[in-house]
Amino acid sequence: MSDSFIPISKPFIGAREKELVLDALNSGWVSSIGKYIDEFEAGFARYCGTEYALAVSNGTTGLHLALAALDLQPGDEVIVPDLTFVATANAVAYTGATPIFADIDPDTLCIDPASVKSLISERTKAIIPVHLYGHPADMDALTEIGEAHGVHIIEDAAEAHGAEYKGRRVGGLGKCGVFSFYGNKIITTGEGGMLTTNDRDFYLRAKRLRDHAMSPRRRYFHEERGFNYRITNLQAALGVAQLERIDDFLGRRAEIMGWYNSEIAISDSVRLNRVKNWAKSAFWMVCLEVDRLDEAGRDAFMQALKARGIDSRPYFCTMSSMPMYKQPPLPVSARKARIGLNLPSYYELTKRDVQRIGADVNELLATMGPA
CATH class of the missing domain: 3.90.1150.10 (Aspartate Aminotransferase, domain 1)
Structure with a gap:
């Protein structure tokens, strides 16, 4: 093998990233509270053109959180592309709902709206287009199907930070978008993710479920099952620096x-x-x-x-x-x-x-x- 091996991917971590992570360390706020979380969420929402952004522990938990916030139940169906990373289908299965697989467009590699349309049933609750390898799915066609049948569109934008559909950045084209910040993504927090949306009620419900569904009125009281899908201030500091670039x-x-x-x-x-x-x-x-x-x-x-x-x-x-x-x-x-x-x-x-x-x-x- 050549001494000058070219890897498939590697992150770029510069001086700015090290500066902000060290600042977070020195602040003592190293867990799921800290200024960098708020800054990262606000900055990412501005970047995507959405009203809200919610930082989560990774892209998979972001997808699961989105589906949980929609109250997916066993017997429900969610249409996903057959060609995607397994997290898209697994997140559906975590809720007890059934992933239904649609074929893809041969050029974009994204979910084929014609295939989706043929799979819609009375049990369909959501469609998850994946902007595969960074190319956006045909969102107008999918939105038309969703609106005709009362079905939510959840964008799996894990691989598509900054991608645009007809001049609009992905992440704000459906009920919500979900991004990943894994080490090989366009920007990284090591592990991490973000849920973006323009729906205030949906955002507030997802935010509550992210933090064990703790009651806002009574500390350590939980009215339903929630999750620990939070990101840390250290990761968010890295994300703030990456978002700048x-x-x-x-x-x-x-x-x-x-x-x-x-x-x-x-x-x-x-x-x-x-x-x-x-x-x-x-x-x-x-x-x-x-x-x-x-x-x-x-x-x-x-x-x-x-x-x-x-x-x-x-x-x-x-x-x-x-x-x-x-x-x-x-x-x-x-x-x-x-x-x-x-x-x-x-x-x-x-x-x-x-x-x-x-x-x-x-x-x-x-x-x-x-x-």
Whole structure:
């Protein structure tokens, strides 16, 4: 393996992050109370263009909290994309409701509104579009379906900080949005997440459930079961510093995507991220699809890249392929999951790095023969 190994992702932690985290440490407010939590929530709400933001322990708990605030019950159904990280489906299952899997659009990789429409039933309570790999879902079409059937839209924006749908940032396009700040996300708090919304009543209910559902009138009295889904002041301090740089982070990701488009030999059968004309992608991950690969070929291709010192990762597995959610495969999701892979994309990646990755990708594809 090359000595200059290029990882798939790594966070950028600078002097400002260290300054604010040290300040939080020195303040003594290291748990779930402190000025940085308030500052992070207010700043993130402004950034997303929403009235409210609620910091939580991670993106998965944010999704569960949103569904719990909607009083999801066993027997209810929530439509989610078949191609997503498992947290989207698991959060539904945590409530006792049933995740129903919709197929995806082959270009955006996001949930297909036509598939959603075919799955709506009297038990459907919510739809969770995932802005997969940073590209927003078709929110107008989904909102129209939701409004026609009285169904809430919860945006899983875990991977899409700063992505835009028709000029509006994701996170404020449905009942609520949920973001992740895991270490490989566009901005990070190590672990952490944020729920965004314009609905005051929903925000207040989610906020109460986040803190064990403690009564506002009587301390340590709880009228229902709640959760400990809080973030710490230390994490929020890191988040405040990262949020200050988010436009810089997003600009670099767009620049990196441009480099890849110049370096990799794209064709009808070799594709990188596609972006709809109504969307601005956050380009969380660089996506490469090669039609002539099957799953074994894709995995061998990734191993060959690794031998050359370049990390990569496969697309997420489909929800319908997993034992706890097993059902017949959905054609587009299943196909994309077999052939898709992600290439390195992080702030400190250089043009020279991308040139090296592109040259190796092109060389490996050439050895495979014609499409």
